[in-house]
Structure formats: C-alpha cells, structure tokens
Amino acid sequence: WSCVNDFNSGQGPVWGIAADDVYSIAVRSSGRIVHTPPGEGVYEWDGTQHLQLVPQGYSLTEVVEDSLGRLWTSGSTGGGLLITDDGFTQIGATVPLIYGWIEDIAVDPVNEGWVWLASGLALLHTNAVETDVFPREQFGLTSGVTIVSVAAHPDGSVWFGAAGSGDASGLHHLDPVSGAFTVYLPGATSLPTDDIRKIEIAPDG
Secondary structure (H helix, E strand, C coil): CCCCCCCCCCCCCCCCCCCCCCCCEEECCCCCEEECCCCCCEEEECCCCEEEEECCCCCEEEEEECCCCCEEEEECCCCCEEEECCEEEEHHHCCCCCCCCCCEEEECCCCCCCEEEECECEEEEECCCCEEEEEHHHHCCCCCEEEEEEEECCCCCEEEEEEECCCCCEEEEECCCCCCEEEECECCECCCCCCCCCCCCCCCC
C-alpha cells in the first residue's frame, strides 16, 4: 500500500476523502489498513469502505499499531493520539511529552503494549500508564539537537537518530536495561551524515 497524489487540488480522488495525500499507512494485525490523510483524522479500510476512527481537524503524520491492537499516532495536534476500541485520547494526557511533540514511534517487540517515542528532548518508553524517560543529555546531546527517529530491535535494544546543530548528532544504539549506549558519527564510521531522520530494522537484524 502506498500514497499516490492525484493532484486534485484538495478535492480528493474517488475514495471519497477530502484530501489528496496520506501521511502514514499501517497494516493492522487484523489485515485492515489504517491511514492518515492530512487534516482528515484517521481512517481504517476494511476492504470495502473507509471507517473514520478520528474526525476531521486532526492532522496526524504517523500511525502504528502496538501488540495490544491500539493505534499510536504523532502529529500537529497535541503531540499525538492513542486510539483504542473505546475512542481516542491525547497521548500527552498520560505520557510526559517533554518536547510536547512526537517525532517518531516504534513498537517494542519485546514488551507487550509498550512503544518507543522520539520526543525531541527525550527518548520515551511507555505503555500509556508507565513511562521511562531518557533525556537527551544522557546521551551527550546538547542544545540545538533533538531526537527525531527511533527503531526497536528484537533483542530489546533501541536505535535512535538525532539531528541538529549541536554535539553528538548521529545514530545511537541504547541498551535500555543497563543504560549503555554507542554513538555512530561521520568520520569514525561510513555514515555520510549525522542527520538521522528515519531508521528501520532489517529482517536480518
């Protein structure tokens, strides 16, 4: 599944949604597709129709499903939303978003119901009730540098990327149990840049 912009000037193609773009797409464990058209909230495609999970007015840029079947989103409205069968709530209502914004989301493959959030000034590990906070300063990141990307490894460790004009931007690898971490920077590695905006874990780890 992918987004294709049909250049309909906001009128929307034949799918019946008043947006030409989709910011994020996720395949749920049920096989259904969820997606986030800009300014149109969140929709779920059940194979025959689009079901609206979040109404218009919410512009959300990412959506992922955790191991409990809940949807986590990031976006310009309140940092992001947590969507369950009972409706949706602002993530910031229960999770301390230090930056007030979620840059990236990764599902924790080890701990059921937990996710990792790249929240600018901190890396957060949360299940929406409990939250472990890893401030950027813990990794030597200075003013002007924010944590912008995250990916959770099957071994329980987490990779995250930082970007900005301060020290220690680059690719980071964290053991959340011991707190030990490694920083990968241009010059010492083959990385062409220290601006790491997106990370994915390959099938081979």
